[in-house]
Amino acid sequence: AKQAGRGTARRFEPFMDQELRMRRSLEHDMRQAIAKDQLVLHYQPLVQLHSGEVVGVEALVRWNHPERGLVPPNHFIPLAEDTGLILSIGEWVLRTACQQAAQWPGLVVAVNLSPVQFKSRDLVETVSQILRETGLPPGRLELEITESVLLHDSAAALAVLERLKAAGVRIAMDDFGTGYSSLGYLNSFPFDKIKIDQSFIRDLDAEKSNAIVRSVVSLGQSLKMITTAEGVETVGQAEFLRQVGCEQVQGYLYSRPLPAEQLAPLLLGWVQG
Ligand code: C2E
Numbered sequence: 001a002k003q004a005g006r007g008t009a010r011r012f013e014p015f016m017d018q019e020l021r022m023r024r025s026l027e028h029d030m031r032q033a034i035a036k037d038q039l040v041l042h043y044q045p046l047v048q049l050h051s052g053e054v055v056g057v058e059a060l061v062r063w064n065h066p067e068r069g070l071v072p073p074n075h076f077i078p079l080a081e082d083t084g085l086i087l088s089i090g091e092w093v094l095r096t097a098c099q100q101a102a103q104w105p106g107l108v109v110a111v112n113l114s115p116v117q118f119k120s121r122d123l124v125e126t127v128s129q130i131l132r133e134t135g136l137p138p139g140r141l142e143l144e145i146t147e148s149v150l151l152h153d154s155a156a157a158l159a160v161l162e163r164l165k166a167a168g169v170r171i172a173m174d175d176f177g178t179g180y181s182s183l184g185y186l187n188s189f190p191f192d193k194i195k196i197d198q199s200f201i202r203d204l205d206a207e208k209s210n211a212i213v214r215s216v217v218s219l220g221q222s223l224k225m226i227t228t229a230e231g232v233e234t235v236g237q238a239e240f241l242r243q244v245g246c247e248q249v250q251g252y253l254y255s256r257p258l259p260a261e262q263l264a265p266l267l268l269g270w271v272q273g
């Protein structure tokens, strides 16, 4: 820093230092988050559009940091992925979500898998172990993966997906439409569900987005996959989705993600049968 003669270097260094310090302190705190019981799961209902029935929930992690408050996943998952901490965080999420879902008869629980978890050698064994441990029937666990895991080594990815299918769990393609060459992938991998990314739902007033959503739903129908629309916020969006035959919806229109104890009383009213 003493040598820095050029203006740009001088100007940016303090900022970089600060950013690095911030990262380090976050990383340090994150190493203790599980042991200190600071991670929490919120659950957002997955609603069957034609009946209004809640058929499942998506587990979404938050970090209850002693000074920073409730930290959203986008603020710490990337760092957890860089440092490998995502493996223990992800395992905690899986175990906690399965334990919780075992208390909610009939409901499916959807869990997000990081590409880092997906590539780890123990994934299938970890999942099977947690299912045995919690007693959750495998068909009630849905793992959400993004297209990025299929990109680099699709043969290896297919092998992992087939082992997970053989273990009886369900597989959903998350954030559909935001990655690369999605259409080919749908055909080649054993997905049970396509989750249409919320960016398309947000733009549903635009002709283009309407056409995309309509075609993804009909593609899902021909491939015998369930389609779920994410980020549904308005009655108008729900109405359009009903018209095009989308089966499931998820979004603030129905419920924000909530802690289990707040969601449980609502579930009683929503789940039919
Ligand atoms: P995602 O899997 O696409 O999850 C949906 C996100 O949309 C959630 O944000 C949810 O709260 C938000 N959302 C739901 N309904 C609406 C709506 O009507 N309008 C709007 N604007 N947003 C809505 P959240 O909980 O902040 O999670 C963000 C992302 O973090 C997730 O995106 C997922 O990629 C990641 N994430 C969350 N939990 C986990 C986890 O346990 N493991 C991993 N690897 N990633 C996770």
Ligand code: CA
Binding pocket: 058, 112, 144, 174
């Ligand atoms: Ca998801």
Ligand code: CA
Binding pocket: 174, 175, 195, 197, 198, 230
């Ligand atoms: Ca998503």
Ligand code: CA
Binding pocket: 175
């Ligand atoms: Ca997303």
